[in-house]
Amino acid sequence: MKVIVCFKVIPDYDKVLQSDWKRYSFSYAKKSFGVFCEGALESALKIKDGIKDTYLEAVTYGESNNVLTQNLYAAGFSKVTLLKGRQDDFSSKSTALVLSRYIKKGNFDLVVCGEMVGPNDTGSVPYHLASYLNMKVIPDVTEFRVDDDVVIVSDDDSRTSEYILKEPVLAVVSDAKNAYLRFSSLKRRREAEKMKQNTVFVLPDLRSHKLKEKTVKKKEVKHIDAEELVNILRRYQND
Amino acid sequence: MEKERLEELKAIIPEERIILDRDAILDAAKDYIGFRRYERDSGHNMAPVASCILMVNSTEEVSAVLRYLNEKKIDVVPRTGGSSVTMGLEPVEGGVILDGSNMTGIISIDEENMQVTARCGMPLEQLEKTLNEKGYTTGHFPQSLPMAQMGGLVATRSIGQFSTLYGGIEDLLVGLEAVLADGTVVRIKNVPRRSCGPDLRHLFIGSEGTLGFVTEVTVKMFKYNPEGRWMGAFLVKNTRKGLEVIQEIMREGYKPAVCRLHDAVELKEVMHIKVPGDSSLLLFICDGPTDINKVTGKAIQKICLKHKAVPLGSKPVKQWFAVRNDVCNDMDKPIYYNMGVFADTCEISAAWSDIADIYENTIERVHNEVEKISLIGGHASHCYMTGTNIYFQFAVMEDNYQKAREDYMQVISIIMEETLKKGGSIAHHHGSGKYRTKWMPEEHGSSYELMYRLKEMMDPNGILNKGVILVEK
Numbered sequence: 101m102k103v104i105v106c107f108k109v110i111p112d113y114d115k116v117l118q119s120d121w122k123r124y125s126f127s128y129a130k131k132s133f134g135v136f137c138e139g140a141l142e143s144a145l146k147i148k149d150g151i152k153d154t155y156l157e158a159v160t161y162g163e164s165n166n167v168l169t170q171n172l173y174a175a176g177f178s179k180v181t182l183l184k185g186r187q188d189d190f191s192s193k194s195t196a197l198v199l200s201r202y203i204k205k206g207n208f209d210l211v212v213c214g215e216m217v218g219p220n221d222t223g224s225v226p227y228h229l230a231s232y233l234n235m236k237v238i239p240d241v242t243e244f245r246v247d248d249d250v251v252i253v254s255d256d257d258s259r260t261s262e263y264i265l266k267e268p269v270l271a272v273v274s275d276a277k278n279a280y281l282r283f284s285s286l287k288r289r290r291e292a293e294k295m296k297q298n299t300v301f302v303l304p305d306l307r308s309h310k311l312k313e314k315t316v317k318k319k320e321v322k323h324i325d326a327e328e329l330v331n332i333l334r335r336y337q338n339d
Numbered sequence: 340m341e342k343e344r345l346e347e348l349k350a351i352i353p354e355e356r357i358i359l360d361r362d363a364i365l366d367a368a369k370d371y372i373g374f375r376r377y378e379r380d381s382g383h384n385m386a387p388v389a390s391c392i393l394m395v396n397s398t399e400e401v402s403a404v405l406r407y408l409n410e411k412k413i414d415v416v417p418r419t420g421g422s423s424v425t426m427g428l429e430p431v432e433g434g435v436i437l438d439g440s441n442m443t444g445i446i447s448i449d450e451e452n453m454q455v456t457a458r459c460g461m462p463l464e465q466l467e468k469t470l471n472e473k474g475y476t477t478g479h480f481p482q483s484l485p486m487a488q489m490g491g492l493v494a495t496r497s498i499g500q501f502s503t504l505y506g507g508i509e510d511l512l513v514g515l516e517a518v519l520a521d522g523t524v525v526r527i528k529n530v531p532r533r534s535c536g537p538d539l540r541h542l543f544i545g546s547e548g549t550l551g552f553v554t555e556v557t558v559k560m561f562k563y564n565p566e567g568r569w570m571g572a573f574l575v576k577n578t579r580k581g582l583e584v585i586q587e588i589m590r591e592g593y594k595p596a597v598c599r600l601h602d603a604v605e606l607k608e609v610m611h612i613k614v615p616g617d618s619s620l621l622l623f624i625c626d627g628p629t630d631i632n633k634v635t636g637k638a639i640q641k642i643c644l645k646h647k648a649v650p651l652g653s654k655p656v657k658q659w660f661a662v663r664n665d666v667c668n669d670m671d672k673p674i675y676y677n678m679g680v681f682a683d684t685c686e687i688s689a690a691w692s693d694i695a696d697i698y699e700n701t702i703e704r705v706h707n708e709v710e711k712i713s714l715i716g717g718h719a720s721h722c723y724m725t726g727t728n729i730y731f732q733f734a735v736m737e738d739n740y741q742k743a744r745e746d747y748m749q750v751i752s753i754i755m756e757e758t759l760k761k762g763g764s765i766a767h768h769h770g771s772g773k774y775r776t777k778w779m780p781e782e783h784g785s786s787y788e789l790m791y792r793l794k795e796m797m798d799p800n801g802i803l804n805k806g807v808i809l810v811e812k
Contacts, residue, residue: 115661118661167613280674283680283713284736286713
């Protein structure tokens with residue numbers, strides 16, 4: 101099974117000085133995973149706990165942090181990738197587009213995103229990404245479980261609590277059951293120190309992005325409500 | 340608790356202040372030592388359970404209750420804020436918890452003599468805020484500030500983050516009132532100094548409730564001048580070099596209020612900062628009169644630069660200062676448990692000649708001997724002319740609540756052994772609690788006998804906080 105988790109590194113907003121909110125100067129603040137991203141990363145690790153040969157990759161766009169990258173390797177990620185673009189355009193659509201270009205090449209069975217990154221995020225990246233990847237979305241995911249090599253996705257809606265993963269989908273993790281990335285042993289930490297982040301320069305630049313966006317607009321973004329999604333997945337289960 | 344005993348207690352304090360609810364009892368005896376947190380987060384209480392909590396409202400009630408408990412030889416654990424991380428609050432199974440946290444209130448603010456008197460349950464944070472509004476400060480800021488209460492601060496020999504200037508509670512305490520095990524009320528008057536025999540305040544400072552129950556406390560006040568503070572941060576080559584810098588600052592006679600050295604592990608794991616090699620971070624705050632702060636800050640900067648430390652400005656200090664006590668907000672959340680570890684701290688102290696060796700030897704041994712170790716690092720945060728402390732921070736991978744205590748004590752044993760080997764002290768400011776008691780004979784050496792004699796004199800029936808400081812003979 102191939103799983104990729106999209107994450108974002110952000111300042112720990114709890115540790116930003118009150119005076120700095122006015123100036124928006126967070127460069128000194130401790131860096132953390134986006135609050136839902138961390139839950140997405142740890143939730144995906146549970147799949148690897150259950151299916152040992154799972155290929156698990158983490159990908160981010162824009163900014164990374166050495167310590168956090170090493171923590172991901174130590175925790176069990178096979179590869180950590182930083183996507184860099186020519187432009188500093190981190191709008192939701194641009195971010196989704198850049199991520200989609202990389203993810204498309206990987207033939208992943210499951211794409212996992214956190215519901216949103218931080219207080220300034222629109223929370224729309226996962227849905228734009230699903231649209232660019234032409235994947236169905238499972239919203240409000242709280243955990244992944246493995247039962248007899250089958251991945252079960254749970255969400256926080258009691259009516260539609262579980263889906264069995266049978267086709268590539270994009271799962272949006274919200275209130276994760278395991279919200280924090282696990283600690284790792286000293287041995288694994290030391291091994292992780294030798295591992296390098298995979299950096300990929302992504303084209304196109306802003307200009308071609310706009311051109312691409314026009315193409316994307318032609319595609320219809322599929323928003324499926326929960327009930328419809330359950331019906332679809334039930335059909336798959338019955339197959 | 341036996342029905343007969345309960346009826347007798349009801350004659351001493353009102354029934355509504357005798358708490359028998361099991362959850363409330365467990366909550367009052369809750370200790371924040373790492374393995375107990377892990378056990379609780381896994382849904383198990385492994386600690387002994389008291390039979391009741393007695394919520395006392397006055398010195399007279401404390402006296403009456405203790406007189407009764409002493410007569411009946413019932414074990415008792417004194418309590419106020421409940422921020423123990425040493426098993427210091429854990430009761431003897433079936434014993435009682437004597438809770439003074441209702442005894443709040445400031446008795447007097449004496450601006451002429453610069454001292455404030457408060458009851459034992461007065462929250463330090465509230466007292467500090469009240470004083471700040473009047474232009475004063477206690478100068479005492481332990482990390483437990485949001486939880487701590489005045490009686491417990493004295494009983495545990497507390498220290499605060501501004502200690503390098505203001506000292507520990509032993510330097511701040513002017514006088515006190517306490518109740519002995521047999522109910523006798525004693526008062527040690529408030530004087531600036533005296534030469535009239537041994538200083539009896541020290542019978543209660545750090546006694547951890549084994550020699551009496553502190554009911555009232557008078558501490559010094561200082562002028563409050565937060566705008567006049569000087570702050571500075573520096574990056575040094577490694578922890579050993581950082582200790583050299585601090586030592587020189589102390590030796591030259593400068594007194595920053597905050598003087599901290601965080602090692603590379605803390606920078607990486609706690610602050611998520613990757614630094615070159617083993618670089619360590621120095622944080623300084625000078626407090627008090629503005630002019631003195633400027634001079635002290637300038638001198639500190641000069642010493643740091645002489646040791647090739649890289650100046651980082653004041654922002655790292657400001658950030659540390661803003662979030663320094665936030666850990667108290669997460670004490671009851673199963674964050675570490677969910678991350679698959681137990682985590683904790685353990686503080687020791689030693690002379691300048693030994694402290695770096697203790698730090699390095701401990702870390703090396705933990706790395707080599709503790710199979711489940713995830714990380715161990717530390718910081719120095721309280722500095723003296725003669726030495727400093729190391730506050731080890733560690734996390735150990737755990738998946739079995741029944742093994743947590745054993746695995747925890749493996750790390751603690753190494754810290755204790757390496758400290759004692761070099762002649763340091765095994766507890767800088769958290770106290771003995773019950774978890775360090777077994778090392779107390781070696782800690783005190785030949786003077787340990789005095790502890791038994793004091794206990795025999797002040798609590799002959801041994802009802803007060805059994806298992807703390809004293810190894811049972």
